[in-house]
Amino acid sequence: MGSSFGGYCLLATYGIIYIRVKMVKATQLNFTEALEKILVSVWGTSKNYLSDSLIAKTRASLVAVREAYRYHGSSPSRINFKPKKNRAGYIAAFGQQHALLSYLHMSRVAAANPSVLPVPENYNNELVLTLVGAGMALESYGICLYYNKVSQRVKKLRLNLIDKVGDWSSNRQTMIDRLLKVKFSKLSVIPNEITVDLRKDCLQDFVKQHDSLANTDILVIYNVMNEIQEVHALNVWKNVDFLIRICRRPLLILLMEPSALKTVPRVEWIKTQLVQCADLVLTNNHEEFYFDAEPAIIGFENTGDGLYDRLYGNTTSSLTTSLRRNHLSVLVKPRSPISYEQMTKQLLELKNKRTKSGQYRRVRRTDGFQESLWHSNPDWLNQ
Numbered sequence: 001m002g003s004s005f006g007g008y009c010l011l012a013t014y015g016i017i018y019i020r021v022k023m024v025k026a027t028q029l030n031f032t033e034a035l036e037k038i039l040v041s042v043w044g045t046s047k048n049y050l051s052d053s054l055i056a057k058t059r060a061s062l063v064a065v066r067e068a069y070r071y072h073g074s075s076p077s078r079i080n081f082k083p084k085k086n087r088a089g090y091i092a093a094f095g096q097q098h099a100l101l102s103y104l105h106m107s108r109v110a111a112a113n114p115s116v117l118p119v120p121e122n123y124n125n126e127l128v129l130t131l132v133g134a135g136m137a138l139e140s141y142g143i144c145l146y147y148n149k150v151s152q153r154v155k156k157l158r159l160n161l162i163d164k165v166g167d168w169s170s171n172r173q174t175m176i177d178r179l180l181k182v183k184f185s186k187l188s189v190i191p192n193e194i195t196v197d198l199r200k201d202c203l204q205d206f207v208k209q210h211d212s213l214a215n216t217d218i219l220v221i222y223n224v225m226n227e228i229q230e231v232h233a234l235n236v237w238k239n240v241d242f243l244i245r246i247c248r249r250p251l252l253i254l255l256m257e258p259s260a261l262k263t264v265p266r267v268e269w270i271k272t273q274l275v276q277c278a279d280l281v282l283t284n285n286h287e288e289f290y291f292d293a294e295p296a297i298i299g300f301e302n303t304g305d306g307l308y309d310r311l312y313g314n315t316t317s318s319l320t321t322s323l324r325r326n327h328l329s330v331l332v333k334p335r336s337p338i339s340y341e342q343m344t345k346q347l348l349e350l351k352n353k354r355t356k357s358g359q360y361r362r363v364r365r366t367d368g369f370q371e372s373l374w375h376s377n378p379d380w381l382n383q
Contacts (some may be wrong), residue, residue: 001165031185032307035095038136039307041174042088046091047224055310061089063317069258076227076266081165082136089170095138097323099179100296102142104289105254109329110146112282116252116331120147120215123249125155130199130216130243133224134161137172137191141179143218148184149295156188160212164197198224202239214246217247221255225270226263233269240270244277244332251332253278259286259326271328278330288320 009351012067036049050058065086068077081087088171110117120127127147131137147153157180171219176189192212196202206213221240238337244251251273272285285344291298298321300308 017149029179031096031099031179032301034179034182035091037178038095038171039088039091041178042084044084044092045143050307051209051312057085058088058092059311059315059317062089062311063089065089065093066317076229076263078227078297082167086330087136087168087171087280091136091256092321095136096298097291097320098136098222099138099141100291101256101325102139102222102254103145103296104142104291105256105327105329106143106146108327109252109254109282116250116281116329117249117277118252120130120154120217123217125153126158127154127156128158128160128212128215128217130160130162130213132142132162132218132219132221132240132243133227134163134172135158135165135168135223136175137161137168138175138179140221141175141183143220144180144184145185145295148187149380151218152184152186154184155186157190158215159189160194160209160213161191162194162196162198164195166193166195169193196239198236198239199228201235203242206239206242210246213243214248214282216243216247216251219243219251219253221270223257225267226257226260227253228266230265230269237270237273241273241277245335247334248333251334251336252281253328253330253332255328257326259324263326270285274328274330278332281329281331283328285326286324287321287327288324292321299342337382 019187039054039058043050043057045051065079068079079086079090081090106117109202118127127143129140129143131139137159140157144154144157149255161169172191177189180187180189192209194205194209196205225236244253255267255271255274257263275283298319300306300312300319303309304313308319311317
């Protein structure tokens with residue numbers, strides 16, 4: 001006798017019941033296929049693949065974006081991401097590397113001090129990521145991959161996407177649908193768009209998003225600071241410091257920037273600030289990250305028709321399988337809303353109130369301000 005229900009098979013033989021569980025294989029994802037679908041959405045075509053003409057345009061944009069970042073002047077590289085071609089070139093040049101870089105970064109942090117990593121199980125398998133300079137938000141893939149590589153520990157992902165360019169928004173949704181939800185089939189993703197320029201005062205915009213931002217588990221600052229001149233440091237820090245001060249949970253901050261000499265002045269100041277207000281976990285000014293081992297591996301498909309074969313085959317450009325980065329990881333513990341001294345004073349006043357009759361009266365101080373002080377009055381209850 002046998003019957004099946006809900007993926008299980010129940011067998012009864014000689015009075016003994018056996019339960020055979022039908023195993024569900026983990027979703028296999030060809031990353032470059034997903035990346036091509038994202039590029040298709042950037043170019044605005046309805047097909048699932050890039051035509052020969054779009055491959056040629058993407059290859060030209062890829063080269064142009066790389067050249068812009070290789071500029072050796074003292075000023076930051078300036079790339080306008082509103083045009084489709086620049087977004088497509090950026091994704092083709094760095095898309096998979098950035099998606100997997102966060103996985104490697106999380107692995108480094110775990111090796112240094114695993115206790116600082118947020119535990120999604122503590123919050124009903126929910127993880128809240130705030131991405132500063134979100135772009136395509138591909139870094140969210142690497143972090144989900146780290147948590148879910150064995151079993152799906154993160155089932156709900158809340159994304160606070162901070163970026164000055166709103167044009168990335170529709171492309172992010174493609175990334176969520178074609179990459180995150182395909183790889184992690186049970187993952188619920190809730191994006192929250194915050195379009196601001198960190199070089200300006202963003203506090204009013206952040207206050208409107210307070211509840212979403214205050215629950216952040218991991219604050220990701222990738223490839224942002226190297227594009228902002230030091231003259232804007234004060235405003236940038238005011239904005240970042242606000243995100244730190246309002247945190248309700250232990251906050252892991254991951255910072256990752258290019259390590260080129262020209263970027264040092266634009267990165268080191270914020271590393272110094274973060275170390276002063278948080279516990280240092282890991283730092284390195286010049287580390288090479290290699291994408292040569294599973295699950296963070298990048299290479300040609302060698303099929304002749306794959307995305308990388310078409311983009312890099314028979315060209316002078318080469319597929320980048322490593323990145324050199326200046327990085328930092330710190331842990332911020334939630335701050336008490338009031339000081340210890342204030343709390344002690346309030347508790348003492350409450351104790352007095354419970355043991356003595358009396359009332360609070362407004363008393364003018366010598367500096368002109370008023371404050372409430374407890375005055376004992378045995379006859380107060382009879383008045």
